[in-house]
Amino acid sequence: MNHRHCEECEEELRGRIDQRFCSDPCRNSWHNRSKREENQTLSRINARLRRNRKILLELSFSGQLKIAREYLLHQGFDFSYFTRLIQNEDGAEVRYCYELAYYEESDGYCVLIKEMSEP
Numbered sequence: 001m002n003h004r005h006c007e008e009c010e011e012e013l014r015g016r017i018d019q020r021f022c023s024d025p026c027r028n029s030w031h032n033r034s035k036r037e038e039n040q041t042l043s044r045i046n047a048r049l050r051r052n053r054k055i056l057l058e059l060s061f062s063g064q065l066k067i068a069r070e071y072l073l074h075q076g077f078d079f080s081y082f083t084r085l086i087q088n089e090d091g092a093e094v095r096y097c098y099e100l101a102y103y104e105e106s107d108g109y110c111v112l113i114k115e116m117s118e119p
């Protein structure tokens with residue numbers, strides 16, 4: 001017979017076959033930690049998206065703005081985080097950062113687009 005152990009403290013379990021924890025305190029601390037780790041993951045991703053949005057908003061443009069990709073990188077823009085990806089009628093991949101959007105051109109420039117709201 002396999003020995004089963006508490007997922008929190010590794011104490012050997014002697015209860016029901018589906019028992020995962022030796023006690024309520026162990027169950028609670030396990031769940032609290034996993035919630036905390038989930039929150040940390042979400043915070044990290046949200047922080048990157050918010051920073052991207054802030055960088056775009058600080059350019060305070062309306063309509064469209066063509067800007068060097070290098071400039072955005074230098075500001076700390078992280079191109080690997082976006083909220084939505086669509087293909088426009090010209091086949092360009094338009095990435096959204098909340099209500100702002102951009103697509104990259106082959107010359108190292110990005111075209112930023114400010115819309116009233118995400119379609």
Ligand SMILES: [Zn+2]
Pocket residue numbers: 006007008009010011021022023026
């Ligand atoms: Zn335990």
